[in-house]
Amino acid sequence: MHGLWTYMFSKTEFHVLILGIDKAGKTTFLEKLKTIYSISEGLPHDRIVPTVGLNIGRIEVANAKIVFWDLGGQPGLRSIWEKYYEEAHALIYLIDAACPSRFEDSKSALGEFCTFKLTSNSNYEANVKFAFPPEKALRHEDLQGAPLLILANKQDLPNAVSAEELDRYLDLKKLDERVYMFEAASGYDGRGIKESIEWLVGVMERSKRTEALRARSGYVPVPTS
Ligand SMILES: Nc1nc2c(ncn2[C@@H]2O[C@H](COP(=O)(O)OP(=O)(O)OP(=O)(O)O)[C@@H](O)[C@H]2O)c(=O)[nH]1
Numbered sequence: 001m002h003g004l005w006t007y008m009f010s011k012t013e014f015h016v017l018i019l020g021i022d023k024a025g026k027t028t029f030l031e032k033l034k035t036i037y038s039i040s041e042g043l044p045h046d047r048i049v050p051t052v053g054l055n056i057g058r059i060e061v062a063n064a065k066i067v068f069w070d071l072g073g074q075p076g077l078r079s080i081w082e083k084y085y086e087e088a089h090a091l092i093y094l095i096d097a098a099c100p101s102r103f104e105d106s107k108s109a110l111g112e113f114c115t116f117k118l119t120s121n122s123n124y125e126a127n128v129k130f131a132f133p134p135e136k137a138l139r140h141e142d143l144q145g146a147p148l149l150i151l152a153n154k155q156d157l158p159n160a161v162s163a164e165e166l167d168r169y170l171d172l173k174k175l176d177e178r179v180y181m182f183e184a185a186s187g188y189d190g191r192g193i194k195e196s197i198e199w200l201v202g203v204m205e206r207s208k209r210t211e212a213l214r215a216r217s218g219y220v221p222v223p224t225s
C-alpha cells in the first residue's frame with residue numbers, strides 16, 4: 001500500500017545540466033528560473049559572479065521536481081563538465097546570441113561533450129576530435145539519448161540573433177537520433193523560459209534515458225492492478 005501511495009503521489013526527480021561557455025548567462029538564467037518557479041526570489045543580476053564551483057537550483061513543475069546543475073564555463077573549468085554527464089536526464093546549452101564573435105567557441109565547446117572521455121591518450125584524442133565533428137560528438141555514451149535544449153540567450157539585447165539563425169549556424173541537423181530544440185530566451189526578462197521548461201519536462205518524461213537512469217537506480221514501478 002505504501003509503495004502504491006509513493007508511486008502515485010511522489011514526483012519524478014530530474015537532473016538537468018546547464019552548460020555553455022563563460023558569460024553565456026547560465027547563472028543568471030538559473031536565478032530567473034528560481035524567481036519564476038519557486039517562492040523565493042533568485043539573486044538579482046548585479047549579485048551574480050562568474051561560477052567556479054557548482055550552483056544548484058531546485059524547482060517543481062506539474063508532476064516533476066527538477067534539480068539544475070549550473071557549472072562554470074571558463075575554458076579551464078570545462079573539463080569538470082563530464083563528471084555530471086552520467087547522472088543528467090537532459091542538457092540545457094546556453095549561447096549568448098548577441099555575441100557572434102564567440103559562436104565558434106560555443107560550437108566547439110558543445111562538440112567537446114564527447115572528446116574528454118574517449119581516451120586518456122592525448123595523441124589519440126586529437127585524432128578522435130578530428131574524426132568526430134561536433135554533431136557526432138554529442139553522441140558520446142555518457143550523454144546517450146539526453147534531450148538537448150539550446151538557448152539563444154540574451155534576446156533582450158537588440159543585436160541578438162534569432163534561434164533559427166543560431167540553429168543554421170550550429171548546423172546540428174544530423175542529430176536526428178537525439179531530441180533537441182532551439183529556443184530564444186532571456187535570463188533578464190524571462191522570455192522563453194516557461195516554453196523551455198515545459199518542453200524539457202515533456203521530453204524527459206518520455207525519454208528512454210530517463211527509463212535507463214531509473215533502472216540503474218533500482219527504481220521499480222509498482223503495478224496498479
Ligand atoms: N542583456 C543580458 N545580459 C545577460 C543575460 N544573462 C546574463 N547576462 C549578463 O551576462 C554576464 C554573464 O552572466 P552569467 O550568468 O554570470 O554567465 P555564466 O554563463 O554563468 O558565466 P560563467 O559562470 O563564467 O560560466 C553578466 O554580466 C550578466 O548580467 C541576459 O539574458 N541578457
Ligand SMILES: [Mg+2]
Pocket residue numbers: 026027028049050051070071072073
Ligand atoms: Mg555562472
